[in-house]
């Protein structure tokens with residue numbers, strides 16, 4: 459495949475150097491097929507969805523629903539009713555935290571999260587649980603970055619009403635044992651929500667095989683434009699929970715005395731949705747279905763990074779098959795943002811800082827990390843160039 463031709467942005471130069479984009483865990487670049495549909499949506503089909511009888515509205519609605527069907531098929535959800543459009547993972551988890559807490563959580567109850575969560579899977583729960591006098595319980599991670607499953611098993615008691623953990627940590631790049639977590643929780647009748655913001659990109663997600671009750675992710679990390687995301691939920695929960703927001707499209711009948719709600723999935727889709735970005739799930743997931751990160755990248759990066767003197771790599775699972783191409787590290791005597799800034803001048807785009815995971819930074823004993831994250835459009839040569847450039851930068855700084 460002509461990778462640079464498929465992703466127009468990769469043609470550009472930064473500071474006169476070829477761009478090597480290694481910030482994919484923050485957001486992905488967009489293939490031409492997605493950019494073309496986004497453009498055509500506005501040039502040819504633009505009209506608000508689900509509202510009018512005119513042709514354009516019908517076409518726009520069909521493309522929106524085709525985006526939903528593409529998501530349904532990609533995650534193997536049983537029906538379109540299970541696939542709720544949101545504005546992203548953060549919005550999905552806020553919806554869930556608000557509605558699940560209102561319906562199922564009372565004073566003294568608990569929700570289990572892990573020490574390796576993104577702030578999006580911590581703060582919405584703190585806000586919602588705080589209102590009813592419930593609290594968070596935290597599964598620690600060990601020195602490799604793996605969840606302490608022995609402690610998790612002991613945490614499952616009658617006060618736990620939900621387990622909500624990342625499928626894949628955005629720092630550690632480790633695929634958590636979600637099947638085992640679901641089986642353990644279900645043996646106590648506890649439902650499980652997965653933050654799939656990273657998991658959807660790097661692992662095959664079959665929500666029926668995993669058997670989780672909820673799965674959230676963002677479109678922009680998996681090649682759609684920004685401003686669209688998904689909350690997958692099992693129907694019995696989506697039926698029982700109250701709506702999140704009120705407004706247009708989510709109603710059945712409205713009177714001043716009483717309002718009834720639209721059936722799923724529209725019950726949770728109040729107001730004008732980002733139908734353009736939603737439609738783009740179809741080409742984005744078509745690309746994602748065929749695209750794989752070069753399989754030489756994980757072992758090469760793990761080996762080369764760990765050979766660098768004074769470098770601490772976070773997220774080293776016993777079984778390398780559970781490592782995705784997200785590499786976070788610090789180097790003794792240097793600051794992550796200094797390294798990131800010099801690498802930027804050499805054409806490499808990386809993320810540095812706490813990457814929205816402050817509690818995990820405390821566990822690792824660092825204020826921040828440097829993160830290189832790869833996508834299928836990164837070549838193995840990108841990876842070799844990066845290791846060389848990092849070596850040069852460290853020589854300069856030490």
Ligand SMILES: Cc1ncc(COP(=O)(O)O)c(C=O)c1O
Pocket residue numbers: 483484546547548549576578579624626627628653654655656676
């Ligand atoms: C694991 C994880 N959860 C949640 C989020 C939040 O995603 P968004 O900002 O698209 O809502 C991210 C984004 O980096 C993430 O990596």
